Amino acid sequence: MWKKAWQFACREEDIPEAGDYLVYDVADLSLIVVRTEGGDIKAYHNACLHRGTRLCDDSGHANQLRCPFHGFTWSLDGALTDVPCRWDFPHVRAEEFGLPEAQTGLWAGFVFVNPDPGAESLETYLGDLDKHFAPFALQDRFKAIHVAKVIDCNWKVGMEAFLESYHVIATHPQLLEYLGDSNTQYDVYSRADGLPGFNRMITPQATSSPHLEPLEPQDVLDAMFRDFYPDGWAPSRSPRAPRRARSSPRPCARTWPRPPARTCRGPATRRSWTPSNISSSRTWCRGPASGRR
Known part of the structure; x- marks a missing residue:
């Protein structure tokens, strides 16, 4: 191949x-x-x-x-x-x-x-791959660091884990609180000559899996912070927006295992975190043309 x-x-x-x-x-x-x-x-x-x-x-x-x-x-x-x-x-x-x-x-x-x-x-x-990546302007970017890992397995097994979300419920059940695994959308696009080309996988994040009972938005966010910041989290502050004076310091985010506050004070405004604030993840996969052997 x-x-x-x-x-x-x-x-x-x-x-x-x-x-x-x-x-x-x-x-x-x-x-x-x-x-x-x-x-x-x-x-x-x-x-x-x-x-x-x-x-x-x-x-x-x-x-x-x-x-x-x-x-x-x-x-x-x-x-x-x-x-x-x-x-x-x-x-x-x-x-x-x-x-x-x-x-x-x-x-x-x-x-x-x-x-x-x-x-x-x-x-x-590549077909119409250009239009899907146009917002990223990859031609104007550069590689700052190259990280690689050798996995002792057949390459098809290694690749398959990143081509679908079906395995999440069995392999990564801890993600179900903030990953819409079974809501993943798969699209297959044709090449310029009409043969099957590349596929796109869109997996919604910051939303709970349909396999669970519906969770409140804050519960979803708490689960994300639990896994993304196991040592605790505190928001960054802009030096141009000094904090208001307080009689006693009060942290914006609590230290784990307690969840972070529902809102945090940013550079200028207060903001409530909801699933709409966090983007979905997208994966584009390019494989060999199925019309050739």
Whole structure:
């Protein structure tokens, strides 16, 4: 499947300068995603065409791609530039010995790769994804930190947990007080060519699950604060809005296990917290096109 699917490899800012590269590994595939001298982003199969040695590991900067074993060398554009003891390789023609490429595509600052040279374009694959993410202006953002975790499981099992809310009642029952699990909305959108494309999952938060008896808004909020702030919570205050003088200090939020006050004093006004103050969570999932195997 990975040989046929568009997949996110890195952000553009991960390889900002010519010669910057990043190795993208998935299953038994390995690609070198590199910025060329002309500013383009290309992805080469990470194997020397002589004996199959990996050309690069991890990420870094290089003026050329050189095999660490026998020294076969390619330019950043993938052209063969040097073969040690060239006289022993009369059958190697430089114009036919360029590094094999995978397809690359850019979307909102994200770099995608697809090992299948005959695959549809990234634009066709993503369909109308643009309009769903337009409010976030992802192309104007950058990655401040990269955090990853290796999970010892089949990748499909790991992914499935984030594709539905059906498991919440059995796996995460503590969330039912403030998560509308069975009210989750699932939408499937088509690609530009009409085939099934991406799906959207919207799960309402700050509302209790239909599996429970209805809760009061404050009870819902108390449950959220219990789990989100187990060590207690206090509102932030703006230095431009000084607190009113009191004869004795009175905390705005109580310390757990007691719940927070129903209202808190903000920078300028008093505010009652209700479910309408807190947004729903949305998840967009992009999988391989179902029309290809």
